[in-house]
Amino acid sequence: MKIDVNKYLRKSLLAVAPYQSAREEYVNDGRKMILLDANENPFATAVNRYPDPMQLELKTQIAAWKKVPINQIYLSNGSDEFISQIIMGCCEPGVDHIVLVPPTFGMYKVAATLNGVGVVEVPLTEDFQLDVSAILETSNEQSKLLFIPNPNNPTGNSFNRKDIKTLVENFNGLVVLDEAYVEFAEAKSILPELAKHPNLMVCQTLSKAQGMAGVRLGMAFAHAELILFLNKIKAPYNINSLTLKAVLQKLKEQELVKEQVVYLLKERKRLEASFKELDWIITCFPSDANFILIRVDDSALRYAQLIEAGIVVRNSSNSLGCENTLRISVGTQEENNILINVLQTLEA
Numbered sequence: 001m002k003i004d005v006n007k008y009l010r011k012s013l014l015a016v017a018p019y020q021s022a023r024e025e026y027v028n029d030g031r032k033m034i035l036l037d038a039n040e041n042p043f044a045t046a047v048n049r050y051p052d053p054m055q056l057e058l059k060t061q062i063a064a065w066k067k068v069p070i071n072q073i074y075l076s077n078g079s080d081e082f083i084s085q086i087i088m089g090c091c092e093p094g095v096d097h098i099v100l101v102p103p104t105f106g107m108y109k110v111a112a113t114l115n116g117v118g119v120v121e122v123p124l125t126e127d128f129q130l131d132v133s134a135i136l137e138t139s140n141e142q143s144k145l146l147f148i149p150n151p152n153n154p155t156g157n158s159f160n161r162k163d164i165k166t167l168v169e170n171f172n173g174l175v176v177l178d179e180a181y182v183e184f185a186e187a188k189s190i191l192p193e194l195a196k197h198p199n200l201m202v203c204q205t206l207s208k209a210q211g212m213a214g215v216r217l218g219m220a221f222a223h224a225e226l227i228l229f230l231n232k233i234k235a236p237y238n239i240n241s242l243t244l245k246a247v248l249q250k251l252k253e254q255e256l257v258k259e260q261v262v263y264l265l266k267e268r269k270r271l272e273a274s275f276k277e278l279d280w281i282i283t284c285f286p287s288d289a290n291f292i293l294i295r296v297d298d299s300a301l302r303y304a305q306l307i308e309a310g311i312v313v314r315n316s317s318n319s320l321g322c323e324n325t326l327r328i329s330v331g332t333q334e335e336n337n338i339l340i341n342v343l344q345t346l347e348a
């Protein structure tokens with residue numbers, strides 16, 4: 001499918017010549033070479049050489065795993081880096097803006113602000129769904145990106161697929177569907193539909209179901225021309241050797257990941273049931289993620305009581321429409337037992 005990149009990307013960056021790293025100038029033909037081209041230290045450790053700037057080995061594995069061609073994959077130092085890069089690449093500071101649907105993941109606004117880019121917010125409906133007509137009515141030529149975390153953070157619910165499709169088909173700019181929690185959701189990823197929508201970008205992360213928040217790896221999937229552009233504006237070695245090695249190993253352990261997801265979903269159900277028994281928990285919002293949002297009588301009080309008991313949750317009360325809420329990640333069975341016991345001792 002064709003794409004007019006001029007419509008989406010910053011004109012001033014389209015012609016930018018990327019930094020040419022030493023390792024990209026020479027293509028290995030399979031021979032063992034003496035590498036004197038990159039001012040590295042020759043004494044062998046596991047990390048004395050620069051990593052592959054294009055991460056070909058890992059991308060080959062990810063392409064097979066996600067069933068997306070290599071030239072439609074961009075790897076980032078956590079999804080956070082991709083979020084910042086796509087804003088920088090699409091939005092002219094002081095001119096363009098991004099569209100957010102609060103309550104939403106906080107990093108989008110931070111990244112926009114750091115890049116001098118404005119934010120237009122279109123709140124979710126009362127039941128935390130997308131206000132499709134308001135988003136489309138509010139958007140204009142300067143609306144370059146629409147960020148939709150699905151499932152949503154901090155509310156935990158998934159959005160109606162039909163609404164997402166309507167937005168992808170009608171939004172003027174690029175739609176970034178952030179599937180950080182997709183492994184925990186009932187609905188499948190939108191990735192198989194990528195080829196149908198040139199303005200759809202999907203990002204996923206190794207930080208949640210894959211259990212690798214510490215290695216910092218995000219994966220973005222989009223039209224090949226958008227990926228080409230992202231590769232042009234990225235830092236040359238944005239994914240380090242230790243991350244590449246750890247993730248390649250992780251990809252061989254997907255059976256264990258699946259088991260852990262099943263375990264966490266079971267635990268989520270158990271937590272939901274126990275929350276619903278307590279009078280001072282007013283609402284337990286339905287979750288499609290590895291966390292649960294609850295509305296309580298007094299979030300500051302309950303947060304402090306949990307801290308006192310040695311348990312840290314997130315007070316989400318500052319998010320739009322989330323007054324008096326706590327966001328609680330699903331832990332191990334043992335951790336959840338302690339949490340449930342503590343919650344049961346708190347007075348209504």
Ligand SMILES: Cc1ncc(COP(=O)(O)O)c(C=O)c1O
Pocket residue numbers: 077078079080081105149152153178180204205206207213216217218
């Ligand atoms: C919706 C969403 N996207 C992205 C991220 C961050 O992902 P990463 O750890 O890959 O930067 C988070 C983290 O909480 C998130 O909630």
